[in-house]
Amino acid sequence: MQTVTELFGSNVFDDRVMKANLSAKVYQSLKKTIDEGKPLDLSVANAVATAMKDWALSKGATHFTHWFQPLTGITAEKHDSFISPAPDGRVIMEFSGKELIQGEPDASSFPSGGIRATFEARGYTAWDPTSYAFIKGKTLCIPTAFCSYGGEALDKKTPLLRSMEALNTQAMRILKLFGKDDVKCVRTSVGPEQEYFLVDKAMFEKRRDLVCCGRTLFGAKPPKGQEMEDHYFGTIKPRVAAFMAELNEELWKLGVLAKTEHNEVAPAQHELAPIYTTTNVACDHNQLMMEIMQRIATKHGLACLLHEKPFAGVNGSGKHNNWSMATDTGVNLLSPGDTPHENAQFLLFLCAVIKAVDDYQDLLRISVATAGNDHRLGANEAPPAVVSIFLGDELTAILEAIEKDLPYAGKEKTTLKLGVDVLPKFPRDTTDRNRTSPFAFTGNKFEFRMLGSANSISCTNIMLNSAVAESLKTYADRLEKAEDFSSALHDMIKKTIKDHKRILFNGNGYDDKWIKEAEKRGLCNYRTTPDCMPHLLDKKNVDMLTSHKVFTEKELESRCEIMLDNYCKTVVIEANTMSDMVRKQILPAVEKYLGEVSKTSVYKQQFVPTVSCAYEKETVLRLSALTESIFLSCKELEEAVIRLAECKNTIEESYAIRDTVLGKMSALRVAVDEAETMTAEEYWPFPSYCDLLFGVR
Numbered sequence: 001m002q003t004v005t006e007l008f009g010s011n012v013f014d015d016r017v018m019k020a021n022l023s024a025k026v027y028q029s030l031k032k033t034i035d036e037g038k039p040l041d042l043s044v045a046n047a048v049a050t051a052m053k054d055w056a057l058s059k060g061a062t063h064f065t066h067w068f069q070p071l072t073g074i075t076a077e078k079h080d081s082f083i084s085p086a087p088d089g090r091v092i093m094e095f096s097g098k099e100l101i102q103g104e105p106d107a108s109s110f111p112s113g114g115i116r117a118t119f120e121a122r123g124y125t126a127w128d129p130t131s132y133a134f135i136k137g138k139t140l141c142i143p144t145a146f147c148s149y150g151g152e153a154l155d156k157k158t159p160l161l162r163s164m165e166a167l168n169t170q171a172m173r174i175l176k177l178f179g180k181d182d183v184k185c186v187r188t189s190v191g192p193e194q195e196y197f198l199v200d201k202a203m204f205e206k207r208r209d210l211v212c213c214g215r216t217l218f219g220a221k222p223p224k225g226q227e228m229e230d231h232y233f234g235t236i237k238p239r240v241a242a243f244m245a246e247l248n249e250e251l252w253k254l255g256v257l258a259k260t261e262h263n264e265v266a267p268a269q270h271e272l273a274p275i276y277t278t279t280n281v282a283c284d285h286n287q288l289m290m291e292i293m294q295r296i297a298t299k300h301g302l303a304c305l306l307h308e309k310p311f312a313g314v315n316g317s318g319k320h321n322n323w324s325m326a327t328d329t330g331v332n333l334l335s336p337g338d339t340p341h342e343n344a345q346f347l348l349f350l351c352a353v354i355k356a357v358d359d360y361q362d363l364l365r366i367s368v369a370t371a372g373n374d375h376r377l378g379a380n381e382a383p384p385a386v387v388s389i390f391l392g393d394e395l396t397a398i399l400e401a402i403e404k405d406l407p408y409a410g411k412e413k414t415t416l417k418l419g420v421d422v423l424p425k426f427p428r429d430t431t432d433r434n435r436t437s438p439f440a441f442t443g444n445k446f447e448f449r450m451l452g453s454a455n456s457i458s459c460t461n462i463m464l465n466s467a468v469a470e471s472l473k474t475y476a477d478r479l480e481k482a483e484d485f486s487s488a489l490h491d492m493i494k495k496t497i498k499d500h501k502r503i504l505f506n507g508n509g510y511d512d513k514w515i516k517e518a519e520k521r522g523l524c525n526y527r528t529t530p531d532c533m534p535h536l537l538d539k540k541n542v543d544m545l546t547s548h549k550v551f552t553e554k555e556l557e558s559r560c561e562i563m564l565d566n567y568c569k570t571v572v573i574e575a576n577t578m579s580d581m582v583r584k585q586i587l588p589a590v591e592k593y594l595g596e597v598s599k600t601s602v603y604k605q606q607f608v609p610t611v612s613c614a615y616e617k618e619t620v621l622r623l624s625a626l627t628e629s630i631f632l633s634c635k636e637l638e639e640a641v642i643r644l645a646e647c648k649n650t651i652e653e654s655y656a657i658r659d660t661v662l663g664k665m666s667a668l669r670v671a672v673d674e675a676e677t678m679t680a681e682e683y684w685p686f687p688s689y690c691d692l693l694f695g696v697r
């Protein structure tokens with residue numbers, strides 16, 4: 001039995017393995033590429049490729065793949081064998097530097113939003129040496145970016161790496177002003193907390209909605225839901241514990257720092273949190289985590305649901321993106337320091353985030369927008385669709401004192417002078433005290449809570465990194481020219497607080513009063529994906545993202561198109577699944593039961609005319625009426641879907657879905673759910689909410 005320390009990273013071509021298997025010269029130049037982005041020459045790549053292959057073969061691998069994240073939201077891989085023919089008719093196992101650095105998957109079916117015409121459909125993949133290669137099954141997976149031949153990004157990793165570079169460039173300018181000459185780079189770090197549901201696999205298979213859409217489209221409220229809150233942090237059931245144990249082991253082998261796991265609020269809901277790491281690695285790891293969760297669940301006779309809202313009436317699943325910035329020398333830039341100098345630097349980085357979140361609140365909202373997450377944002381378990389920042393009372397009071405030149409309560413009658421005074425000590429609020437805030441400061445990092453459980457965390461971090469890079473750029477431009485650094489800094493921080501305090505809100509984000517207040521403050525409230533997505537192309541957003549070279553205008557247009565198209569397709573599949581279930585399963589089942597009940601009631605009436613049973617009468621009457629309305633609602637839904645063909649473009653289609661299709665889906669569901677409560681269990685064609693939510697023991 002291997003110990004955890006032996007197990008950890010055993011399937012990863014990490015620094016330890018590189019050091020052991022590469023010559024000192026090759027190792028040094030690879031490190032330069034990894035740490036400083038220096039180009040890699042082919043002789044080094046060849047040496048790395050050979051070492052990687054030998055290591056992979058020793059671990060039983062036979063294939064390699066360029067592993068990438070196309071815009072579909074999942075990860076893609078195309079396996080190639082290491083086999084190469086030898087002159088003597090046998091085979092040798094080969095892997096060249098060229099194959100390591102660049103691949104050409106014939107991946108013409110991935111969405112490109114109009115970037116690639118089919119005649120030039122091939123994209124290419126390019127190795128990302130900053131994320132370690134790993135072995136999955138019998139395949140060596142090489143994390144790569146995916147681009148078109150014109151160099152346009154067709155994936156989520158490319159813009160993420162660009163956004164990290166943008167932030168690095170601007171943060172370095174600021175650190176230089178603070179005299180931090182020893183710092184070589186600034187990286188953002190992320191620790192994403194992942195929520196998910198586990199249900200019994202056999203029951204999952206019986207529900208076409210879960211199989212086709214990942215969420216239930218029907219389901220009457222169970223007698224018991226989450227009202228007792230007895231699942232939250234409760235004892236983990238043996239089957240789930242076995243799943244978690246194996247999941248941890250698999251993740252550890254891949255170097256994923258899976259750390260805590262617990263039951264969540266809703267029955268059958270759980271959470272897994274890793275220890276944070278560099279953003280692009282965290283993104284790769286989160287994608288791997290989601291994939292492996294689903295695979296291990298199957299092995300345990302379970303289905304892992306990553307959908308944001310698998311069940312109506314119980315909490316949905318989100319993902320908390322804990323985010324910070326740190327130097328290569330190990331300084332967390334969002335951690336308040338002990339000296340006046342450190343305090344001033346902390347406040348500047350803090351203000352850069354505040355300004356970024358206010359100026360680009362729409363981009364943050366857009367970064368989490370999917371048909372699935374729309375069900376969650378603004379419903380009572382998730383933060384609203386309005387972005388705001390929670391700082392906690394103490395830090396807010398400090399900022400207020402700075403803004404207004406007022407003495408801070410902790411200081412005796414003197415006002416704070418940045419760069420001269422030490423900040424008063426304030427307790428580090430690392431708890432989840434305000435769970436209703438979409439963007440909360442938790443002591444030394446920010447926690448962005450609007451992400452859906454199925455979202456790739458790349459999208460959010462691309463926007464966050466870029467927006468913060470933009471604030472830092474504005475600051476650096478000003479400070480580099482300043483005659484008196486300290487007073488310029490003080491004024492700038494004051495101005496940021498004044499200009500952006502509308503985004504600060506420490507109260508209850510679930511309160512309706514807040515939504516009204518937020519609108520008064522001029523904050524965006526984009527409730528749905530069609531409401532927010534087109535704003536990706538607003539001039540201010542295009543200007544910012546192109547100026548930092550995170551996206552080209554063409555890439556933004558294509559992403560907007562792809563995201564809206566994805567929204568439309570998701571809902572249309574759901575609508576089609578509903579009508580399929582209604583026509584082939586639900587109506588026939590209700591009819592059968594109705595026939596049974598009316599048969600006995602007619603039979604009794606015939607022989608004993610005075611006997612009339614209320615149960616039979618009411619059931620027959622109500623179920624007949626419901627069958628009628630189910631049938632009519634279903635037809636209306638089908639017609640609404642057909643009419644989508646008349647829409648002139650994707651935006652128009654997404655509006656039609658938002659305004660007509662979704663409403664008809666709800667109406668149909670209401671009728672079906674009532675029918676479920678009146679139909680005998682043995683007639684109902686698929687497992688109920690009660691079966692699903694409490695079925696894993």
Ligand code: ADP
Pocket residue numbers: 189190191192193273274275276277322323324325332430431432442444445
């Ligand atoms: P909480 O009190 O919210 O549980 P934790 O310290 O447990 O706080 O952190 C929750 C998540 O935040 C974990 O995934 C953790 O790794 C991550 N995290 C902690 N520090 C940082 C940081 N500096 N940058 C990014 N993520 C971080």
Ligand code: MG
Pocket residue numbers: 193320432447
């Ligand atoms: Mg959290």
